[in-house]
Amino acid sequence: MEVQQVLHMNWGNGETSYATNSKLQELVINKAKPVVIGSISDLYTTNLPRCLRVADLGCSSGPNTLLVISEIIDAIDETCHQLKLTTPEFQVFLNDLPSNDFNTIFKTLPAFYDQLKKEKGDKFGPCSITGLPGSFYDRLFPTSTIDFLHSSYSLHWLSQGLIEEAKVDSFNLPFYMPSHKELEAVVCEEGSFYLDQLQIFDVNWDGSDDDDDNNKAGFMFDRFISGQKMAKCVRAVAEPMIACHFGETVIDILFNRYMEYVSDHLSKEEGKFVNFVISLKGK
Ligand SMILES: C[S@@+](CC[C@H](N)C(=O)[O-])C[C@H]1O[C@@H](n2cnc3c(N)ncnc32)[C@H](O)[C@@H]1O
Secondary structure (H helix, E strand, O other): OEHHHHOOOOOOOOOOOOHHHOHHHHHHHHHHHHHHHHHHHHHHHHHOOOEEEEEEEOOOOOOOOOHHHHHHHHHHHHHHHHHOOOOOEEEEEEEEOOOOOHHHHHHHHHHHHHHHHHHHOOOOOOEEEEEEEOOOOOOOOOOOOOOEEEOOOOOOEOOOOEOOOOHHHHOOOOEOOOOHHHHHHHHHHHOOEEEEEEEEEEEEOOOOOOOOHHHHHHOOOOHHHHHHHHHHHHHHHHHHHHHHHHOHHHHHHHHHHHHHHHHHHHHHOOOEEEEEEEEEEEO
């Protein structure tokens, strides 16, 4: 079976779903927000497009899917308010692989539009949000049609190959975490963009934010709770691929063991994910 068909986050809103277990990714989106807001406001005031076309690559399905889009819309609304400009129209493309749970996203759109109208008034927009199934390693859009491309926690997923036989040896997660030097080199070699901003920060494996004073005050570290959160978060991401290759029956046992290993590790040292926020500008 092609990786494309099984590379999707756990569907729905249940206990093991990505929607329920994506707090860590939400924290990263919040930390990257100043760069995203700064870049989109800058782009908008430079080009003043009548219709702002935005795409989110690897949008998944859950509370984070429309979070970035509403941050972008709020930032443009605020910029227009300050500069006394009429707000543009918005065309938003939510991209993910075809196996993503687009149906769940579509069902949330009427409420999202209603909320927008309530907050910003009838004259705002219009804003249209469309699902765009397909791999971001293939061509998704006609040339030069998108003003702003956003992607969070998705570009480390590699392009697709076929999974081979012989179970463990042949199990490949299509996943790569580059160093910031490798990232800079790729941008430089590709040549279409220059690196406008690069920020690096880490977050705890369990998605708690130890930089945040409010959080620090109420936060009691418990290695079992943190191990459980981390195991649920990884399960929400990797279960479809692991179940497809090794079968459904191993899943509960595997992730219970994984939770124990993580808790054990956290009793000895901290677990951190390193994150890069990059903003690229076309040359
Ligand atoms: C960990 S989720 C991140 C979702 C969301 N951006 C967030 O921050 O919560 C990664 C998403 O990237 C998608 N993805 C991976 N490879 C992709 C590709 N080649 N084309 C489109 N989407 C891809 C996965 O299906 C998954 O929904």
